[in-house]
Amino acid sequence: MMLAELVSTADRVGATSSRLAKIDALADLLSRADPAEIPAVMGLLLAAPRQGRLGVGWRGISALDIAHADSPTLTVGEVDQALDALATASGTGSAAARSGILGDLASRATAAEWDFLVRAMLGELRTGALSGVLLDAIARAADRPAAVVRRAAMLSGDLGETARIALTGDEGDLEAVGLQVGRPVLPMLAATAATPSAALEVTGRASVEYKLDGARIQVHRHGDEVGVYTRSLADITHRVPEIVEIVRALPAHDVILDGETLSLDEDGGPRPFQETMSRFGAEVSRELVLRPWFFDVLHVDGRDLIDEPLSVRLAELERVVGDWRIPGIVTDDADAAEQLSRDALAAGHEGVVVKAVDAPYAAGRRGKSWVKVKPVLTFDLVVLGAEWGSGRRRGWLSNLHLGARDPSGEFADADGYVMVGKTFKGLTDELLRWQTAEFPEHESHRTASTVFLRPELVVEIAVDGVQRSPRYPGGVALRFARVKGYRQDKSPAEADTIQTLRSLLRG
Incomplete structure (x- = not known):
C-alpha cells in the first residue's frame, strides 16, 4: 500500500465529524491493505507505531533541513522498515544513525506525507481515528460481528494483530482469542460523576474505593515469572523490582491483577504524581520505592474471572492480595460513600471510584459500571x-498557551504573566472559529506554528490539579486542563496568580 493512500484517508477522517463517515473511510483503507502491512497501518493511524518507542523527539525532527519529494513513492512497508531501524538503533553513534534514517525518510516523503509521519511518530496525530472507531472499521472491513472484534482486541491488547486476524483469519480465529497470562489486556475504564451519591445512583450497590494519584499497573504472574505493564501495555517489569517481589510472594501460581502504584513520602502519604512517573521512565534509579494497591483480579490459577461479577472477583482478590488491596467499602449508602471520599481526599488521594458489584470486567471499555469521582x-x-491546529482543526487556532498572573514578579516575564500549560481540550467548533477570528486582534508576534498574544483575554480552565514542572518558569504545570469558556467579564488583572497554583503543590 502506498503511504499516500494512508495519508489521504487520514485527511478525510480528520475532516469529518461523522462517525459513520470515518468508519467507512477506514474500512475501505483496511480492506485494501496487504496482510503484512495491517499492523503498521493501524499503528500509524493511532499515532502509536507498532515498534513502540522510536528514540526520536521533536528536537531531532525539527533540526532536519531536507527537501521533500515532489511526488509520492513511499510504501507503508518501507516506512515500517525505517521505523524498525529507528527503534533498534542503540549504542555509540545511535543518534547519528537515527538522524540519517530520519533524513532519508524525509527526503523520500512528500511534504504532506512527512507532516503525517512526524505527527504519527510523536503521538500528535488527531484525526478522530480513535480505537473505538477503528474497531468498528475492522468489523466492517472484515464483515465480522463488532462485539467479537472488540472482545478480541481487549483480550489481546493489540489492535493491529486483531485487525490482521479479522481480515485474514478464519471465522473462528477471532473467537479463539482469549485471556492469556503474560499477555496484557486493555484496562477497564471509568466514567465520571460529580459526587459519590450521584455515582451510586448509576451503579447501585457498589465497591467504593480510593482513587489514587498514581500510575495504573497490570501485573501477570506465572510461577516465578512476573510481568508488570502500564495503562498503555508497555512492559516496565525491569523498572519495578519491588512490585515483582511482592507479587512473587502472593499465594497463587498464575494470576492477573489490576491496580495502581505510587511512591510514598516519609509519613506514608502519596508523593506527587510526576515522582511516581519518574520511576516508570528510570532504567537504573531506585531511590523512590513504589507501593502497589490492587483493586481487581482477572485470572487466578486456571480460572478466568473477567466475566464474573465484581463481587466474586473481590472475594478472590481479598484472598490473594490481602493487605495489598486498595482501601474501600461495599455499600449502597450514599452517606457512607461520601465519608469514604472525604477520607480519601484527607489522605492526599484524588477521590474515589464507585464500581457496580454485579458488573463483569469490561476490558478496554468506558461504561457506567465504574464511575470515578x-x-x-x-x-x-x-x-x-x-x-x-492539524487534521480536522487545520486552519484554526487551537492549542492554547495559558498563563497565570504573577504580582510578585518572581517568575513572570516583562508582561507580568507566567506560562503554566497548554490545552486544546474543550474547544468547540464555535470557539475555534471565534479564536481564529479574534486572536489576530491581540497578536504580538507569530512563528510558523504559533500566534503569540498580548495578555488581554481571560479563559476559565478546569483542571484535575497541578504538578511540579521544570519546564515552566513558575515550576508548576496544569494537569488535564480543559476549556470551560471565555470570561469576557473579567480583565487580565483579575486572573488567578501563580502563587495560588503553587499553593496546591504537595509539600
Missing part, C-alpha cells in the same frame, strides 16, 4: 498564544 478545580487564566 474527584474534585474539579477551575482557574481564570490569560491566553498567551495559540498554535495552528
